[in-house]
Amino acid sequence: MKKTCTVNIRPLTRxxxxxxxxxxxxxxxxxxxxxxxxxxxxxxxxxxRGKKWDNAPWITGRICGICSIGHTLASIRAVENAFxxxxxxxxxxxxxxxxxxETLQSHTLHLCxxxxxxFMNTGSVFPLIKSxxxxxxxxxxxxxxxxxxxxxxxxxxxxxxxxxxxxxTMLPEKRQLHEFSERLKEITEDLMILSDLIRExxxxxxxxxxxxxxxxxxxxxxxxxxxxxxxDGVHMKEQDYKKMTNEYIVKGSTSKWCRLSxxxxxxxxxxxxxxxxxxxxxxxxxxxxxxxxxxxNHNPFMNNIAQLVECVHVVKESVSLIDELLDxxxxxxxxxxxxxxxxxxxxxxxxxxxxxxxxxxxxxxxxTKCDCVIPTGQNHANIQHDLEALAEEYAAKGKDDRELELxxxxxxxxxxxxxxxxxx
Amino acid sequence: xxxxxxxxxxxxxxxxxxxxxxxFSSCEGCQLQILNNxxxxxxxxxxxxxxxxxxxxxxxxxxxxxxxxxxxxxRDDEIxxxxxxxxxxxxxxxxxxxxxxxxxxxxKNRFRNPAGVKREVYGAHPVDSGPVRAVEDVVGVDLRIYxxxxxxxxxxxMVLHIAIGKSIVVPxxxxxxxxxxxxxxxLFEFGEPCLGPVTRAGCDSWCPSNRAGCWGCRGPAEDVNLxxxxxxxxxxxxxxxxxxxxxxxxxxxxxxxxxxxxxxG
Numbered sequence: 001m002k003k004t005c006t007v008n009i010r011p012l013t014r015x016x017x018x019x020x021x022x023x024x025x026x027x028x029x030x031x032x033x034x035x036x037x038x039x040x041x042x043x044x045x046x047x048x049r050g051k052k053w054d055n056a057p058w059i060t061g062r063i064c065g066i067c068s069i070g071h072t073l074a075s076i077r078a079v080e081n082a083f084x085x086x087x088x089x090x091x092x093x094x095x096x097x098x099x100x101x102e103t104l105q106s107h108t109l110h111l112c113x114x115x116x117x118x119f120m121n122t123g124s125v126f127p128l129i130k131s132x133x134x135x136x137x138x139x140x141x142x143x144x145x146x147x148x149x150x151x152x153x154x155x156x157x158x159x160x161x162x163x164x165x166x167x168x169t170m171l172p173e174k175r176q177l178h179e180f181s182e183r184l185k186e187i188t189e190d191l192m193i194l195s196d197l198i199r200e201x202x203x204x205x206x207x208x209x210x211x212x213x214x215x216x217x218x219x220x221x222x223x224x225x226x227x228x229x230x231x232d233g234v235h236m237k238e239q240d241y242k243k244m245t246n247e248y249i250v251k252g253s254t255s256k257w258c259r260l261s262x263x264x265x266x267x268x269x270x271x272x273x274x275x276x277x278x279x280x281x282x283x284x285x286x287x288x289x290x291x292x293x294x295x296x297n298h299n300p301f302m303n304n305i306a307q308l309v310e311c312v313h314v315v316k317e318s319v320s321l322i323d324e325l326l327d328x329x330x331x332x333x334x335x336x337x338x339x340x341x342x343x344x345x346x347x348x349x350x351x352x353x354x355x356x357x358x359x360x361x362x363x364x365x366x367x368t369k370c371d372c373v374i375p376t377g378q379n380h381a382n383i384q385h386d387l388e389a390l391a392e393e394y395a396a397k398g399k400d401d402r403e404l405e406l407x408x409x410x411x412x413x414x415x416x417x418x419x420x421x422x423x424x
Numbered sequence: 425x426x427x428x429x430x431x432x433x434x435x436x437x438x439x440x441x442x443x444x445x446x447x448f449s450s451c452e453g454c455q456l457q458i459l460n461n462x463x464x465x466x467x468x469x470x471x472x473x474x475x476x477x478x479x480x481x482x483x484x485x486x487x488x489x490x491x492x493x494x495x496x497x498x499r500d501d502e503i504x505x506x507x508x509x510x511x512x513x514x515x516x517x518x519x520x521x522x523x524x525x526x527x528x529x530x531x532k533n534r535f536r537n538p539a540g541v542k543r544e545v546y547g548a549h550p551v552d553s554g555p556v557r558a559v560e561d562v563v564g565v566d567l568r569i570y571x572x573x574x575x576x577x578x579x580x581x582m583v584l585h586i587a588i589g590k591s592i593v594v595p596x597x598x599x600x601x602x603x604x605x606x607x608x609x610x611l612f613e614f615g616e617p618c619l620g621p622v623t624r625a626g627c628d629s630w631c632p633s634n635r636a637g638c639w640g641c642r643g644p645a646e647d648v649n650l651x652x653x654x655x656x657x658x659x660x661x662x663x664x665x666x667x668x669x670x671x672x673x674x675x676x677x678x679x680x681x682x683x684x685x686x687x688x689g
Contacts, residue, residue, distance in 0.1 A: 065453020
């Protein structure tokens with residue numbers, strides 16, 4: 001049993017962006033545990049100042065290379081809210097379907113390409129191509145379908161082209177939607193086979209009570225717009241996002257941190273699931289039950305499982321959405337935009353948690369102020385507190401450096417952090 | 425090891441280069457495009473040996489031949505890291521608009537007061553960040569892959585050409601040519617601004633084919649007549665502000681635009 005150990009990860013791998021982990025344990029006592037964000041800032045909020053409204057979704061979508069669709073949709077919603085544009089049913093459904101497919105591709109990338117190597121004792125997915133070819137191909141098949149749908153509806157899987165304020169530049173063809181529906185039905189089986197495999201993994205047994213923040217479902221599992229809720233009982237309107245996030249600056253971090261009722265809170269798949277479990281599709285709830293995952297779960301490693309549950313949910317819901325779209329007559333792809341003075345705020349659940357965009361416009365529709373609050377930025381404080389608790393727990397138990405290093409990396413990775421996005 | 429690095433094609437040994445991926449100030453989307461083309465991913469991975477890819481793998485090595493560099497350069501630690509990569513790599517590829525021109529990040533350079541930019545985001549808190557620079561402003565670049573994002577097909581084609589020793593040809597003509605070939609209705613007819621007539625082709629008119637006007641993410645085609653392009657856009661009723669928004673968005677046209685630049689305060 002080793003009572004003194006040091007972990008120094010610079011930078012953490014298999015995550016988006018640059019963050020470091022440092023842990024020092026001496027004689028069984030924790031001296032230091034630090035999660036630091038060293039990513040270079042890109043100043044998107046300043047860049048947007050003085051730009052016309054139509055630049056907003058195009059430029060802010062580029063905050064993130066994984067959830068560019070989520071950013072684009074949040075940006076569009078904020079502009080539409082400012083200009084008093086209400087999207088029609090067709091646009092709402094197509095946007096939700098696009099959103100679902102981004103969730104599916106992002107969760108699959110994280111679970112199968114970034115997290116799975118930890119449970120199979122490899123440094124990356126690349127050796128798994130030989131040793132577990134069937135698993136990699138299955139994951140690639142799911143990811144490909146999700147990306148193909150994004151190409152079709154959004155025009156492009158990364159930095160979408162068809163998504164605009166007022167609707168879409170072009171609509172998909174119905175025969176394409178029909179084909180996707182068939183492929184989605186097939187993929188449910190692939191997700192079940194992946195679930196069976198993931199059930200064999202032993203997730204670290206670690207819990208720390210925290211607050212979970214997400215959109216509040218009214219009749220459905222929420223993704224685009226609506227009220228904000230926390231597991232500590234806070235309930236606010238979308239427009240009051242600043243009071244829900246309370247951003248502050250931390251020394252040594254280029255990302256801002258957030259807090260609400262206590263020292264930190266968590267957003268993401270686990271937060272959504274904890275706050276809106278009853279709205280999950282029954283098939284998704286069944287998968288959750290098979291992992292003994294029910295609200296409120298306080299094990300951060302279970303975020304991986306919550307992502308798997310959400311994959312099943314979005315696939316099932318997308319099949320229904322496509323059915324509804326196929327049954328309806330397609331109308332005009334977009335409505336006219338009339339800029340006006342005002343403020344627009346949007347909250348959208350993107351793969352890593354709740355995302356806020358806010359713009360203030362002058363009467364010509366030029367942006368005078370921009371604010372984006374990113375899911376990973378909201379998670380940083382919670383990651384820090386988890387890391388301290390985890391290190392404390394294992395300091396007492398006595399782990400060797402390698403073991404603690406892996407656990408600490410897996411903990412941060414479980415949040416699926418999007419670090420360059422959080423700094424933006 | 426040596427065995428894993430040689431493949432044969434018609435009995436002739438084929439070179440399997442050791443490649444590394446690095447990211448600087450960016451969204452890391454161009455790297456993700458590598459993992460995004462699922463149907464050809466396994467073939468691509470058999471063509472090269474990936475020894476550095478922080479976003480996807482834990483192992484790291486300094487022994488590589490081709491370095492793909494994504495992102496723009498904004499801080500001294502980035503300059504240091506980039507120079508080290510340049511020293512290690514035989515071929516350094518600038519991948520994507522941020523690496524080639526500074527990308528959307530360079531839009532912050534349009535403000536005359538850099539302290540104001542920092543204050544807008546961080547208030548009085550001190551933050552280390554300099555002007556946004558393209559990779560070639562710091563080290564020599566051997567090849568460029570244009571686009572925001574890059575197209576995976578183009579990345580794969582480039583790597584294949586390096587592996588089989590074939591020369592790499594980037595189109596000199598504009599996106600407009602590809603757009604016509606794709607039989608699209610001209611976006612000017614829909615009242616949509618578009619830089620297709622002056623932007624370097626190679627994306628197969630990705631945006632215009634989706635009825636979204638081109639924002640020039642691949643930079644200028646060769647011998648473009650920007651003045652004439654601006655006149656045509658003005659004739660179609662597009663404002664100077666709209667034209668500037670497009671031309672300055674990714675940084676590729678800056679050298680042609682000066683001194684009109686710097687409208688931000």
